[in-house]
Amino acid sequence: MSAVFDPSQNALSQDLASPEADVFALVAGASRRALAFGADGIVERARFEREVRALAAALPPAQHAVNLCENRYRFLVALCAVALRGQTNLLPSSRAPAVVEDVLARYPDSYCIGDEALDPAPPRYLQLPPTLAEQDGEPLQVDARALLAIGFTSGSTGQPKPNPKTWQAFRTSTAQNLAALGDLLRDDEVTFLVATVPPQHMYGMEMSVLLPLLGPVAVHAQRPFFPGDVARALSDAPTPPLLVTTPVHLRALVESGIELPALAGIVSATAPLPAELAQLAEARYRCEVREVFGSTETCVFARRRTARESAWTPLPGVRVCPQPDGTAIHAPHLPEPVVLADLMEVEADGRFVLRGRSADLLEIAGKRASLGDLTRKLLAIDGVVDGVVFQLDAADAFGVRRIAALVVAPTLSEPQILHALRQSIDPVFLPRPLRRVNALPRNETGKLPRHALEAMLHADTDSSVE
Numbered sequence: 001m002s003a004v005f006d007p008s009q010n011a012l013s014q015d016l017a018s019p020e021a022d023v024f025a026l027v028a029g030a031s032r033r034a035l036a037f038g039a040d041g042i043v044e045r046a047r048f049e050r051e052v053r054a055l056a057a058a059l060p061p062a063q064h065a066v067n068l069c070e071n072r073y074r075f076l077v078a079l080c081a082v083a084l085r086g087q088t089n090l091l092p093s094s095r096a097p098a099v100v101e102d103v104l105a106r107y108p109d110s111y112c113i114g115d116e117a118l119d120p121a122p123p124r125y126l127q128l129p130p131t132l133a134e135q136d137g138e139p140l141q142v143d144a145r146a147l148l149a150i151g152f153t154s155g156s157t158g159q160p161k162p163n164p165k166t167w168q169a170f171r172t173s174t175a176q177n178l179a180a181l182g183d184l185l186r187d188d189e190v191t192f193l194v195a196t197v198p199p200q201h202m203y204g205m206e207m208s209v210l211l212p213l214l215g216p217v218a219v220h221a222q223r224p225f226f227p228g229d230v231a232r233a234l235s236d237a238p239t240p241p242l243l244v245t246t247p248v249h250l251r252a253l254v255e256s257g258i259e260l261p262a263l264a265g266i267v268s269a270t271a272p273l274p275a276e277l278a279q280l281a282e283a284r285y286r287c288e289v290r291e292v293f294g295s296t297e298t299c300v301f302a303r304r305r306t307a308r309e310s311a312w313t314p315l316p317g318v319r320v321c322p323q324p325d326g327t328a329i330h331a332p333h334l335p336e337p338v339v340l341a342d343l344m345e346v347e348a349d350g351r352f353v354l355r356g357r358s359a360d361l362l363e364i365a366g367k368r369a370s371l372g373d374l375t376r377k378l379l380a381i382d383g384v385v386d387g388v389v390f391q392l393d394a395a396d397a398f399g400v401r402r403i404a405a406l407v408v409a410p411t412l413s414e415p416q417i418l419h420a421l422r423q424s425i426d427p428v429f430l431p432r433p434l435r436r437v438n439a440l441p442r443n444e445t446g447k448l449p450r451h452a453l454e455a456m457l458h459a460d461t462d463s464s465v466e
Contacts, residue, residue, distance in 0.1 A: 024171070026052075026080055026140035027213060034190050034218035036073040039236055042218070043073060048080075050134035055081035057135065060126065064110035064150075066090045066103055067200065073221035074115040074128055075199040076209055079149070082113070083142055083167075089149040091200040093160055094443050097122065103152070106162070144168040151202045153296045163202075163296050170206075172333035173299040174214045176315045177206055180292050180303045184242055184265035185216065191264060192237035194220040195244040196230060198444045202296040203269045207244045217242075225249075227256035234261050246270045247277060248446030250289075254280050263287045268306075269294065270445040272354075272372075278306040297338045298329050302352070311351040320344050320352050362391065362403070362429065369429045371403075378405060381420045383412045386440050389431050390453055404457055405431035406440055433457065 027035070031046035055077055059065070065082045067089045069075035082089050090110060092103045100122045104110060111124035118125065142148075148167050152160040178185070185191045195208035211217040220241075224233040230253060234241050240262040245253075247268055253260070254277065266281060266289045278289045293312050294300035302312040302320075314320060319330040321337070327344040328337040343355040360371040374389040386408040391401050407417055414436050421430060441452035 022144055023141050024144055024167075026084070026142045029216065033216075034192075035212050036076070036221050037192060037218050037236060037238075038073075038221040039232075042238075043221070047134070048077065049140055050136060051077050051132040052080045052084060052140060053137050054133035054135035055128075056084040058133070059085045059087070059113075060111055060124075062087060062109055062111050064088050064090050064107045066092060066100060066110055066112040066122070068092075068095050068100070068112055068114035068118070068122070069128070069199070070095075070223065071115050071221055072195065072199050072208060072219055072223055074132075076213065076219075077132060078113050078115075078128070079199075079209065080140070080213070083146065083148055084140060086146075088147045088164075091149055091151045091202075091205065093152045093201070093449075094198075095200075099160075102160075142167055144171065149205070151200075151205065151296050161296075169299075169333045169335070170210055171214060173206060173331075174210045176318075176331070176333060177211060177292075177300055178215060179315045180300055181242070181265075181267065181290070184267070184288065184290060186239065186264070189216070189239075191217050192220070192239055192241040193217050193244060194224065194230065194233045194237065194241050196224060196249040197244065197246060197270065198223060201270070201445050202299065203292075203294065203445070204244075206294075206299055207267065207269075227253050227258045231258050231260050234263070237261075240264045242267065246446045247273045248442065250281055251277055254284060260285055265290060267292060269300070270447060273306045275306055275310070282307050295338075295340060298331065298340065299333060301329055301331050311347060311353050313351050320346060322346060326357075369426065374403070374425060374429060374431075377424045378407065378417075378421065380424070381409075381412075381417060384409045384417065388440060388448055388453065390450075392457075393450075393454065402433075403429060403431045405434040406453065406456060407434065407436050408439060409436060412436070 027045050027049055029045055032044050034042045035045045035048050036043040059081060065087050067075060067078050069078050079089050090103050090107060092099045104123060111126060112122045113126045115128045144167050146167055147164055148170060150162045150164050152162055195204060197204035199205055199209050208219050212219040220233045222233055224230040242264045243266045245268055250268055263285055265287050268289060269292045273291045281289045288305060289307055291304055291306045292300045293302040301318045302314050304312045317332040321328040322344055326339050326341045328339050330337045341357045344352040345355050346352045356370040356372050362369045371389050378384060378387045378389055384407060389403060389405045391403055409417055414434055418434055435457060440448060441456050442448055
Protein backbone atom coordinates (compact mmCIF):
# COMPACT_ATOMS: atom_id res chain seq x y z
CA MET A 1 0.00 0.00 0.00
CA SER A 2 1.34 3.45 -0.89
CA ALA A 3 1.94 6.06 1.78
CA VAL A 4 -1.04 8.08 2.90
CA PHE A 5 -0.72 11.71 1.84
CA ASP A 6 -0.91 14.20 4.71
CA PRO A 7 -2.52 17.49 3.56
CA SER A 8 -1.15 19.27 6.64
CA GLN A 9 2.24 19.16 4.91
CA ASN A 10 0.86 20.76 1.74
CA ALA A 11 0.55 24.54 1.68
CA LEU A 12 -1.96 24.52 -1.16
CA SER A 13 -4.22 22.12 0.72
CA GLN A 14 -4.05 24.32 3.83
CA ASP A 15 -4.92 27.43 1.82
CA LEU A 16 -7.83 25.76 0.04
CA ALA A 17 -9.27 24.39 3.26
CA SER A 18 -9.01 27.68 5.16
CA PRO A 19 -12.50 29.15 5.72
CA GLU A 20 -11.20 32.54 6.81
CA ALA A 21 -11.30 34.50 3.55
CA ASP A 22 -14.75 35.50 2.27
CA VAL A 23 -13.33 36.46 -1.15
CA PHE A 24 -10.61 34.58 -3.01
CA ALA A 25 -8.98 34.36 -6.44
CA LEU A 26 -11.07 32.26 -8.80
CA VAL A 27 -7.99 30.83 -10.52
CA ALA A 28 -5.06 29.57 -8.41
CA GLY A 29 -1.45 29.57 -9.53
CA ALA A 30 0.84 31.72 -11.65
CA SER A 31 -0.62 33.26 -14.81
CA ARG A 32 1.79 31.30 -17.02
CA ARG A 33 1.02 27.96 -15.40
CA ALA A 34 -0.82 25.47 -17.60
CA LEU A 35 -4.54 25.06 -16.89
CA ALA A 36 -5.51 22.92 -19.89
CA PHE A 37 -3.83 21.13 -22.78
CA GLY A 38 -4.63 19.17 -25.91
CA ALA A 39 -3.43 18.35 -29.41
CA ASP A 40 -3.08 22.11 -30.08
CA GLY A 41 -0.81 22.74 -27.09
CA ILE A 42 -1.16 24.29 -23.65
CA VAL A 43 -3.61 26.92 -22.42
CA GLU A 44 -2.16 29.15 -19.69
CA ARG A 45 -4.21 30.55 -16.83
CA ALA A 46 -3.84 34.15 -18.04
CA ARG A 47 -5.62 33.33 -21.33
CA PHE A 48 -8.30 31.42 -19.44
CA GLU A 49 -9.01 34.46 -17.25
CA ARG A 50 -9.33 36.74 -20.30
CA GLU A 51 -11.84 34.38 -21.91
CA VAL A 52 -13.86 34.08 -18.69
CA ARG A 53 -14.13 37.89 -18.40
CA ALA A 54 -15.33 38.26 -21.98
CA LEU A 55 -17.92 35.50 -21.73
CA ALA A 56 -19.23 36.73 -18.38
CA ALA A 57 -19.90 40.15 -19.92
CA ALA A 58 -21.89 38.54 -22.76
CA LEU A 59 -24.14 36.26 -20.69
CA PRO A 60 -27.88 36.99 -20.49
CA PRO A 61 -29.44 38.04 -17.18
CA ALA A 62 -30.75 35.05 -15.22
CA GLN A 63 -30.37 33.29 -11.92
CA HIS A 64 -29.19 29.90 -13.21
CA ALA A 65 -27.41 28.46 -16.26
CA VAL A 66 -27.53 24.81 -17.36
CA ASN A 67 -23.93 24.06 -18.35
CA LEU A 68 -24.01 21.55 -21.23
CA CYS A 69 -20.48 22.05 -22.60
CA GLU A 70 -18.92 18.84 -23.89
CA ASN A 71 -15.40 20.24 -24.29
CA ARG A 72 -13.91 20.24 -20.80
CA TYR A 73 -11.97 23.48 -21.26
CA ARG A 74 -15.04 25.30 -22.52
CA PHE A 75 -17.02 23.85 -19.63
CA LEU A 76 -14.45 25.45 -17.32
CA VAL A 77 -14.74 28.81 -19.08
CA ALA A 78 -18.55 28.71 -18.95
CA LEU A 79 -18.59 27.54 -15.32
CA CYS A 80 -16.43 30.45 -14.16
CA ALA A 81 -18.13 33.03 -16.40
CA VAL A 82 -21.53 32.05 -14.97
CA ALA A 83 -20.12 32.32 -11.45
CA LEU A 84 -18.48 35.68 -12.18
CA ARG A 85 -21.84 36.96 -13.41
CA GLY A 86 -23.36 36.02 -10.03
CA GLN A 87 -25.34 33.10 -11.45
CA THR A 88 -25.42 29.42 -10.42
CA ASN A 89 -24.38 26.53 -12.66
CA LEU A 90 -26.90 23.69 -13.02
CA LEU A 91 -25.23 20.35 -13.75
CA PRO A 92 -27.71 17.72 -15.06
CA SER A 93 -26.72 14.07 -14.85
CA SER A 94 -26.86 13.82 -18.65
CA ARG A 95 -27.54 15.96 -21.72
CA ALA A 96 -30.58 13.90 -22.74
CA PRO A 97 -33.40 16.30 -23.73
CA ALA A 98 -35.82 14.93 -21.12
CA VAL A 99 -33.24 15.37 -18.35
CA VAL A 100 -32.44 18.94 -19.42
CA GLU A 101 -36.14 19.80 -19.70
CA ASP A 102 -36.70 18.52 -16.16
CA VAL A 103 -33.92 20.77 -14.81
CA LEU A 104 -35.28 23.79 -16.72
CA ALA A 105 -38.74 23.12 -15.32
CA ARG A 106 -37.36 23.04 -11.77
CA TYR A 107 -35.47 26.31 -12.30
CA PRO A 108 -37.57 28.52 -14.62
CA ASP A 109 -35.18 31.49 -14.33
CA SER A 110 -32.44 29.75 -16.28
CA TYR A 111 -30.91 29.35 -19.73
CA CYS A 112 -28.66 26.71 -21.31
CA ILE A 113 -25.08 27.22 -22.42
CA GLY A 114 -23.12 24.77 -24.55
CA ASP A 115 -20.42 24.38 -27.17
CA GLU A 116 -22.16 22.19 -29.76
CA ALA A 117 -25.12 22.53 -32.11
CA LEU A 118 -27.74 20.39 -30.38
CA ASP A 119 -30.70 18.90 -32.24
CA PRO A 120 -33.16 19.54 -30.87
CA ALA A 121 -31.72 22.60 -29.18
CA PRO A 122 -33.00 23.10 -25.61
CA PRO A 123 -35.02 26.23 -24.81
CA ARG A 124 -33.03 29.44 -24.26
CA TYR A 125 -29.85 27.87 -25.64
CA LEU A 126 -26.67 29.94 -25.91
CA GLN A 127 -24.05 28.24 -28.10
CA LEU A 128 -20.46 29.36 -27.61
CA PRO A 129 -18.70 30.68 -30.75
CA PRO A 130 -15.85 28.66 -32.37
CA THR A 131 -13.31 31.18 -31.03
CA LEU A 132 -13.80 32.63 -27.57
CA ALA A 133 -13.37 36.38 -27.14
CA GLU A 134 -10.82 37.72 -24.64
CA GLN A 135 -10.95 40.70 -22.28
CA ASP A 136 -8.29 42.13 -19.96
CA GLY A 137 -9.17 43.32 -16.48
CA GLU A 138 -8.70 42.87 -12.76
CA PRO A 139 -7.91 39.43 -11.29
CA LEU A 140 -11.02 37.28 -11.03
CA GLN A 141 -12.45 37.04 -7.52
CA VAL A 142 -15.49 35.27 -6.13
CA ASP A 143 -17.37 35.17 -2.85
CA ALA A 144 -16.48 31.96 -1.00
CA ARG A 145 -20.07 31.74 0.30
CA ALA A 146 -21.61 31.97 -3.18
CA LEU A 147 -23.42 28.99 -4.68
CA LEU A 148 -21.22 27.77 -7.52
CA ALA A 149 -23.25 24.81 -8.72
CA ILE A 150 -26.18 22.50 -8.15
CA GLY A 151 -25.34 18.93 -9.10
CA PHE A 152 -27.94 16.23 -9.64
CA THR A 153 -27.73 12.57 -8.68
CA SER A 154 -27.77 10.11 -11.58
CA GLY A 155 -31.19 8.64 -10.81
CA SER A 156 -29.79 5.13 -10.36
CA THR A 157 -31.83 4.79 -7.14
CA GLY A 158 -34.82 6.91 -8.15
CA GLN A 159 -35.60 10.53 -9.08
CA PRO A 160 -32.47 12.72 -9.55
CA LYS A 161 -31.99 14.99 -6.53
CA PRO A 162 -30.37 18.45 -6.48
CA ASN A 163 -27.28 19.03 -4.36
CA PRO A 164 -26.13 22.68 -3.93
CA LYS A 165 -22.38 23.33 -3.58
CA THR A 166 -20.71 26.58 -2.52
CA TRP A 167 -17.26 27.73 -3.53
CA GLN A 168 -16.03 27.22 0.02
CA ALA A 169 -17.30 23.64 0.14
CA PHE A 170 -15.56 22.90 -3.14
CA ARG A 171 -12.33 24.55 -1.96
CA THR A 172 -12.31 22.28 1.08
CA SER A 173 -13.22 19.15 -0.90
CA THR A 174 -10.44 19.99 -3.39
CA ALA A 175 -7.98 19.93 -0.49
CA GLN A 176 -9.43 16.51 0.36
CA ASN A 177 -8.93 15.33 -3.22
CA LEU A 178 -5.30 16.42 -3.12
CA ALA A 179 -5.07 14.11 -0.12
CA ALA A 180 -6.84 11.33 -2.03
CA LEU A 181 -4.37 11.59 -4.93
CA GLY A 182 -1.29 12.37 -2.83
CA ASP A 183 1.83 10.78 -4.31
CA LEU A 184 0.19 10.36 -7.74
CA LEU A 185 0.68 14.13 -8.19
CA ARG A 186 4.03 15.60 -9.25
CA ASP A 187 6.01 17.44 -6.58
CA ASP A 188 6.22 21.22 -7.22
CA GLU A 189 5.18 20.74 -10.86
CA VAL A 190 1.98 20.66 -12.86
CA THR A 191 0.33 17.25 -13.14
CA PHE A 192 -1.33 16.63 -16.49
CA LEU A 193 -4.68 14.84 -16.30
CA VAL A 194 -6.96 13.12 -18.82
CA ALA A 195 -10.54 12.28 -17.82
CA THR A 196 -13.10 10.04 -19.51
CA VAL A 197 -15.99 11.20 -17.29
CA PRO A 198 -18.21 14.20 -18.13
CA PRO A 199 -17.53 17.42 -16.19
CA GLN A 200 -21.21 17.67 -15.19
CA HIS A 201 -20.90 14.52 -13.05
CA MET A 202 -19.71 15.31 -9.50
CA TYR A 203 -16.72 12.94 -9.76
CA GLY A 204 -15.77 14.57 -13.07
CA MET A 205 -16.36 18.01 -11.55
CA GLU A 206 -14.09 17.29 -8.59
CA MET A 207 -11.26 15.58 -10.43
CA SER A 208 -11.19 17.29 -13.83
CA VAL A 209 -12.60 20.78 -13.19
CA LEU A 210 -11.84 21.85 -9.63
CA LEU A 211 -8.35 20.34 -9.47
CA PRO A 212 -7.09 22.33 -12.49
CA LEU A 213 -8.98 25.42 -11.35
CA LEU A 214 -7.75 25.38 -7.75
CA GLY A 215 -4.75 23.06 -7.77
CA PRO A 216 -1.46 22.30 -9.58
CA VAL A 217 -3.16 20.33 -12.35
CA ALA A 218 -3.74 20.85 -16.08
CA VAL A 219 -6.60 18.96 -17.72
CA HIS A 220 -7.04 17.71 -21.28
CA ALA A 221 -9.64 19.82 -23.08
CA GLN A 222 -11.46 16.86 -24.61
CA ARG A 223 -13.36 13.94 -23.06
CA PRO A 224 -12.06 10.82 -24.82
CA PHE A 225 -14.40 7.85 -24.79
CA PHE A 226 -13.08 4.97 -26.92
CA PRO A 227 -9.72 3.31 -26.10
CA GLY A 228 -7.98 4.80 -29.14
CA ASP A 229 -9.17 8.30 -28.23
CA VAL A 230 -7.96 7.82 -24.64
CA ALA A 231 -4.51 6.73 -25.87
CA ARG A 232 -4.22 9.78 -28.15
CA ALA A 233 -5.29 12.19 -25.41
CA LEU A 234 -2.77 10.70 -22.98
CA SER A 235 -0.06 11.13 -25.64
CA ASP A 236 -0.76 14.89 -25.72
CA ALA A 237 0.64 15.28 -22.20
CA PRO A 238 4.28 16.47 -21.99
CA THR A 239 4.87 14.35 -18.85
CA PRO A 240 3.29 11.06 -17.68
CA PRO A 241 -0.36 11.98 -17.06
CA LEU A 242 -2.96 10.87 -14.55
CA LEU A 243 -5.96 9.02 -16.03
CA VAL A 244 -9.31 9.68 -14.29
CA THR A 245 -11.83 7.09 -15.41
CA THR A 246 -14.50 4.53 -14.46
CA PRO A 247 -14.57 0.72 -14.24
CA VAL A 248 -16.50 0.56 -17.52
CA HIS A 249 -13.90 2.62 -19.40
CA LEU A 250 -10.99 0.87 -17.68
CA ARG A 251 -12.29 -2.57 -18.65
CA ALA A 252 -12.67 -1.42 -22.27
CA LEU A 253 -9.06 -0.20 -22.24
CA VAL A 254 -7.70 -3.43 -20.78
CA GLU A 255 -9.70 -5.66 -23.15
CA SER A 256 -8.76 -3.58 -26.20
CA GLY A 257 -5.08 -4.44 -25.78
CA ILE A 258 -4.17 -0.92 -26.90
CA GLU A 259 -0.81 0.46 -25.78
CA LEU A 260 -0.82 3.53 -23.54
CA PRO A 261 2.04 5.92 -22.82
CA ALA A 262 3.64 5.92 -19.37
CA LEU A 263 1.12 7.01 -16.72
CA ALA A 264 1.46 8.74 -13.36
CA GLY A 265 -1.46 6.64 -12.15
CA ILE A 266 -5.10 5.71 -12.72
CA VAL A 267 -8.04 6.92 -10.62
CA SER A 268 -11.42 5.16 -10.71
CA ALA A 269 -14.88 5.86 -9.29
CA THR A 270 -18.68 5.87 -10.04
CA ALA A 271 -19.07 2.09 -9.51
CA PRO A 272 -17.30 -0.67 -7.57
CA LEU A 273 -13.98 -1.58 -9.18
CA PRO A 274 -13.40 -5.36 -9.24
CA ALA A 275 -10.06 -6.30 -7.66
CA GLU A 276 -9.25 -8.52 -10.66
CA LEU A 277 -9.65 -5.58 -13.06
CA ALA A 278 -7.49 -3.34 -10.87
CA GLN A 279 -4.76 -6.01 -10.79
CA LEU A 280 -4.88 -6.45 -14.59
CA ALA A 281 -4.66 -2.68 -15.14
CA GLU A 282 -1.74 -2.28 -12.73
CA ALA A 283 0.16 -5.10 -14.43
CA ARG A 284 -0.52 -3.85 -17.95
CA TYR A 285 0.05 -0.13 -17.43
CA ARG A 286 2.73 -0.40 -14.72
CA CYS A 287 1.18 2.15 -12.38
CA GLU A 288 -1.07 2.29 -9.33
CA VAL A 289 -4.84 2.14 -9.74
CA ARG A 290 -6.38 4.18 -6.94
CA GLU A 291 -10.13 3.98 -6.32
CA VAL A 292 -11.91 6.86 -4.62
CA PHE A 293 -15.24 6.67 -2.81
CA GLY A 294 -17.84 9.42 -2.74
CA SER A 295 -21.22 10.58 -3.98
CA THR A 296 -22.91 13.66 -5.38
CA GLU A 297 -24.09 14.44 -1.86
CA THR A 298 -20.73 14.01 -0.11
CA CYS A 299 -17.98 14.43 -2.74
CA VAL A 300 -14.95 12.13 -2.36
CA PHE A 301 -14.23 11.08 1.23
CA ALA A 302 -12.17 7.84 1.06
CA ARG A 303 -9.60 5.99 -1.04
CA ARG A 304 -8.01 2.58 -1.47
CA ARG A 305 -5.63 0.65 -3.71
CA THR A 306 -8.14 -1.93 -4.87
CA ALA A 307 -5.58 -4.34 -6.31
CA ARG A 308 -4.14 -4.89 -2.82
CA GLU A 309 -6.78 -3.97 -0.24
CA SER A 310 -10.50 -4.22 0.31
CA ALA A 311 -10.84 -1.68 3.14
CA TRP A 312 -11.25 2.04 2.49
CA THR A 313 -9.12 4.71 4.17
CA PRO A 314 -11.11 7.86 5.08
CA LEU A 315 -9.48 11.11 4.03
CA PRO A 316 -8.12 13.36 6.80
CA GLY A 317 -10.89 14.79 8.98
CA VAL A 318 -13.51 12.32 7.71
CA ARG A 319 -15.52 10.09 10.08
CA VAL A 320 -17.90 7.35 9.00
CA CYS A 321 -20.56 6.49 11.58
CA PRO A 322 -22.70 3.40 10.91
CA GLN A 323 -26.37 3.58 11.84
CA PRO A 324 -29.40 1.33 11.23
CA ASP A 325 -30.44 2.92 7.92
CA GLY A 326 -26.96 3.41 6.44
CA THR A 327 -23.89 5.46 7.37
CA ALA A 328 -23.48 9.09 8.42
CA ILE A 329 -20.51 10.81 6.75
CA HIS A 330 -18.81 13.64 8.66
CA ALA A 331 -16.30 15.64 6.61
CA PRO A 332 -14.65 19.10 6.75
CA HIS A 333 -16.39 20.23 3.56
CA LEU A 334 -19.89 19.16 4.67
CA PRO A 335 -21.90 21.70 6.70
CA GLU A 336 -23.68 18.79 8.39
CA PRO A 337 -23.38 14.98 8.27
CA VAL A 338 -24.79 13.24 5.19
CA VAL A 339 -26.44 9.85 5.59
CA LEU A 340 -25.75 7.41 2.75
CA ALA A 341 -27.63 4.17 2.16
CA ASP A 342 -24.30 2.31 2.12
CA LEU A 343 -23.78 -0.10 5.02
CA MET A 344 -20.22 0.17 6.36
CA GLU A 345 -18.30 -1.82 8.94
CA VAL A 346 -15.60 0.28 10.64
CA GLU A 347 -12.39 -1.51 11.59
CA ALA A 348 -10.24 -0.80 14.66
CA ASP A 349 -7.81 1.37 12.66
CA GLY A 350 -10.61 3.62 11.35
CA ARG A 351 -10.76 2.10 7.88
CA PHE A 352 -14.08 0.67 6.70
CA VAL A 353 -15.48 -2.11 4.52
CA LEU A 354 -18.68 -1.86 2.50
CA ARG A 355 -21.36 -4.41 3.33
CA GLY A 356 -23.94 -3.42 0.72
CA ARG A 357 -26.69 -0.81 0.71
CA SER A 358 -29.81 -0.66 2.83
CA ALA A 359 -31.88 -0.20 -0.34
CA ASP A 360 -30.28 -3.34 -1.83
CA LEU A 361 -31.30 -5.68 0.96
CA LEU A 362 -34.07 -8.16 0.16
CA GLU A 363 -36.11 -10.33 2.50
CA ILE A 364 -38.40 -12.93 0.94
CA ALA A 365 -39.94 -15.90 2.72
CA GLY A 366 -37.73 -15.23 5.72
CA LYS A 367 -34.56 -15.34 3.61
CA ARG A 368 -32.19 -12.42 2.99
CA ALA A 369 -30.01 -11.40 0.05
CA SER A 370 -28.67 -8.25 -1.53
CA LEU A 371 -29.14 -7.02 -5.08
CA GLY A 372 -25.43 -6.28 -5.31
CA ASP A 373 -24.51 -9.86 -4.44
CA LEU A 374 -27.12 -11.26 -6.86
CA THR A 375 -25.67 -9.07 -9.62
CA ARG A 376 -22.14 -10.28 -8.84
CA LYS A 377 -23.29 -13.90 -9.14
CA LEU A 378 -24.99 -13.11 -12.44
CA LEU A 379 -21.80 -11.52 -13.80
CA ALA A 380 -19.76 -14.55 -12.67
CA ILE A 381 -21.60 -16.81 -15.16
CA ASP A 382 -19.35 -17.78 -18.07
CA GLY A 383 -20.73 -16.05 -21.17
CA VAL A 384 -22.36 -13.10 -19.34
CA VAL A 385 -20.76 -9.87 -20.58
CA ASP A 386 -22.84 -7.43 -18.54
CA GLY A 387 -25.92 -7.56 -16.38
CA VAL A 388 -27.87 -6.19 -13.46
CA VAL A 389 -30.42 -7.53 -10.97
CA PHE A 390 -32.91 -5.03 -9.58
CA GLN A 391 -36.27 -4.91 -7.81
CA LEU A 392 -39.32 -3.53 -9.59
CA ASP A 393 -41.03 -0.46 -8.16
CA ALA A 394 -44.58 -1.76 -8.60
CA ALA A 395 -45.91 -4.70 -6.56
CA ASP A 396 -47.74 -7.63 -8.12
CA ALA A 397 -51.25 -8.84 -7.24
CA PHE A 398 -49.89 -10.40 -4.04
CA GLY A 399 -48.21 -7.18 -2.91
CA VAL A 400 -44.69 -8.47 -3.73
CA ARG A 401 -42.10 -6.34 -5.56
CA ARG A 402 -40.59 -8.81 -7.98
CA ILE A 403 -36.90 -9.21 -8.80
CA ALA A 404 -35.91 -8.65 -12.43
CA ALA A 405 -32.71 -8.88 -14.46
CA LEU A 406 -31.31 -7.53 -17.70
CA VAL A 407 -28.42 -9.52 -19.16
CA VAL A 408 -25.95 -9.09 -22.02
CA ALA A 409 -24.93 -12.63 -22.99
CA PRO A 410 -24.66 -13.15 -26.77
CA THR A 411 -23.87 -16.88 -26.55
CA LEU A 412 -26.44 -17.86 -23.91
CA SER A 413 -30.21 -18.22 -23.94
CA GLU A 414 -32.38 -16.91 -21.13
CA PRO A 415 -33.17 -20.44 -19.84
CA GLN A 416 -29.44 -21.21 -19.79
CA ILE A 417 -28.76 -18.08 -17.73
CA LEU A 418 -31.49 -18.97 -15.24
CA HIS A 419 -30.19 -22.53 -14.99
CA ALA A 420 -26.72 -21.22 -14.16
CA LEU A 421 -28.15 -18.83 -11.57
CA ARG A 422 -29.96 -21.70 -9.84
CA GLN A 423 -26.57 -23.21 -9.03
CA SER A 424 -25.52 -20.22 -6.89
CA ILE A 425 -28.63 -18.52 -5.48
CA ASP A 426 -31.74 -19.51 -3.56
CA PRO A 427 -34.74 -20.12 -5.88
CA VAL A 428 -36.79 -17.41 -4.13
CA PHE A 429 -34.32 -14.83 -5.44
CA LEU A 430 -34.30 -15.96 -9.08
CA PRO A 431 -35.09 -12.92 -11.24
CA ARG A 432 -38.43 -13.21 -13.02
CA PRO A 433 -38.63 -11.62 -15.49
CA LEU A 434 -35.12 -12.04 -16.89
CA ARG A 435 -34.49 -10.47 -20.27
CA ARG A 436 -31.48 -10.81 -22.57
CA VAL A 437 -30.57 -7.50 -24.25
CA ASN A 438 -27.87 -6.22 -26.59
CA ALA A 439 -26.56 -3.60 -24.12
CA LEU A 440 -27.54 -2.10 -20.78
CA PRO A 441 -28.75 1.53 -20.72
CA ARG A 442 -25.63 2.87 -19.01
CA ASN A 443 -25.14 6.63 -18.85
CA GLU A 444 -21.89 8.48 -19.54
CA THR A 445 -20.31 7.35 -16.26
CA GLY A 446 -21.43 3.73 -16.57
CA LYS A 447 -24.30 4.00 -14.11
CA LEU A 448 -27.76 2.55 -14.72
CA PRO A 449 -30.58 5.07 -14.18
CA ARG A 450 -33.54 3.40 -12.53
CA HIS A 451 -36.12 4.68 -15.04
CA ALA A 452 -34.02 3.42 -17.97
CA LEU A 453 -33.88 -0.10 -16.52
CA GLU A 454 -37.65 -0.28 -16.05
CA ALA A 455 -38.26 1.16 -19.52
CA MET A 456 -35.95 -1.40 -21.15
CA LEU A 457 -37.48 -4.27 -19.22
CA HIS A 458 -41.01 -3.37 -20.30
CA ALA A 459 -40.14 -2.37 -23.88
CA ASP A 460 -40.65 -5.91 -25.16
CA THR A 461 -41.89 -8.37 -22.57
CA ASP A 462 -42.51 -11.09 -25.19
CA SER A 463 -38.88 -12.23 -24.94
CA SER A 464 -38.73 -12.19 -21.12
CA VAL A 465 -38.33 -15.43 -19.18
CA GLU A 466 -41.19 -15.92 -16.74
